[in-house]
Amino acid sequence: MPTGEYVMKSFHINKTDLKAAAINLVRNLPITIEYMAAATLISTIFFHFSNNVTNISIIYTLAIIMIARATSCYGAGILASLFGVFWVNFAFTYPYLTLNFTMSGYPITFLGMALISSLSSSICIMITKQNVQLQEKDRMLLNAEKETMRANLMRAMSHDLRTPLTSIIGSSSTYLSQEEYMSPEEKRKLVRNIEEDAQWLLNMVENLLSVTRIQDEKGVASVAKADESLEEVISDSVRRFRKRFPDVQVRVSIPDSVIIIPMDATLIEQVINNLLENALFHSGTNEPIDLVAAAEKSALSVSIKDYGKGIAPDLLDTIFDGGGTSENHTGDGHKGVGIGLSICKTIINAHEGEIHAGNHPRGAQFTFTLPDWREY
């Protein structure tokens, strides 16, 4: 039995442990006294109505267990046990108000009670300590999980960064070394590649930068929110998107009323941008993209719909997990969806909203919600 070991261990204490135990005992003395006083009070009332000593012993044993639970201190448990045994003998067994251990069979009662109370108190303390250890372990596991997530993100990122960088370095060095042998169209094509990839890198950097705006408070992600006007945030994000992709059509529809909503606008713009960009690159069509905002009772929802080939059903469950390019599922070769979407999810979660991916009859649809909107 591990209990035995525990009890044994408590007898092999060195000096500093002893000192710590003494301090701990003194600190827990008030609680111990309170519980014992309460037990004594109840016992006295009980004793008034019936002279049953067994029940009174039980009351004391209960009090001792509770003390052990409340204090997690061996000393307090032992002290309480001794007090209980002596006090029961002194006050509640005949002859009253004297200590008498010579009664027939009493030494066994005495020993039994002392043993039961010290054992149960040590079990209690052990359980409490184990609980603390378990919590510690959980926390360590959680930290390890976070570390793994971070490492995964870093790995996915460096892969995603390397691809466009390879193309930029390749195109520019080709241009520099082969300039004389290339036709103007070929040159133009190379430079256009460089521009495209650099733009893509820029967006990636903005995504990473946006993560730094999210604070982590005891494992809960949070953002600095300010009241923003919905139409301003949406129109600004769409304007930026159009500046980058002048040929892409985006149809915007928002509620007529003026809607103010607390958010970190830079981050929400990043989410809208990522979703629009996804709709452009992964839908496989040039049809217009719809952006629809609707004020619903509980939250404001913003949907981005494309009219392309939709999302493969087996991707739906993990699309926000940042898996990205592990398998080039769609085969369109465009750099990963992964990080953009996982950042969207992080941002929306930090706003206490929700984000979902799904398919509508003619394509893919992403919807996110934000709480606490107001109408003006």
Place this chain on the structure above:
Amino acid sequence: MNTKANIIIIEDEKNICNFIETVLSPQGYQVTSAYTGTDGLKLIESLKPDVVLLDLGLPDMDGLELIQEVRSTSTLPIIVISARTLERSKVAALDLGADDYLTKPFGTAELLARIRTALRHSQRATGTQSLKYEVGNLLIDFERRLVKVKGQDVHLTQIEYKLVSLLAQNAGRVMTYESIISKIWGPFADSDNQILRVNMAHIRRKLEENPAEPQYIFTEIGVGYRMREE
């Protein structure tokens, strides 16, 4: 114009200076680069440029300090070029007297447009105020306090008209929330920009076809508003 506009670039990154010079020289601008703030200030003193392009992160001093220094003696247009994406530093630069800002990276078309705007405004400041704003289907007659969309009169409240005309007079430049509030509601007004937002929303509903896709007044999130110039 027979005299070329003189532009000074104060930027420590030589590649960026090179790229800007390559863009501006063919447009007929005379461009000089300075790689430190101290050199920049000396050049401003000696060359009396028409526009300064200023990077905020300089090796020897903070760009914000430089703005303050220049503003203590002159109103020459300063366009801030900054990699700082935080709105706060943009707003700080604008409130210290910078005329406009561009966030790195920026396109060449945007850079040229901002320089043109800055030049136009600095010329106008010395000459007369414009009497009319006419862009797309929107017409504002500052003398008669009239606003028309597609030839139809638009009725604006007093505050709304003040807001629109302030932005129109400064068309092409970004106006920070703070500067708009102090110009419309006075310097001691509550700096809470809720009332400004709501007024802007009403204006948008009166001037724009689709308030979600404005054609005339654009929002720069976290900074302010910018009205279309051409």
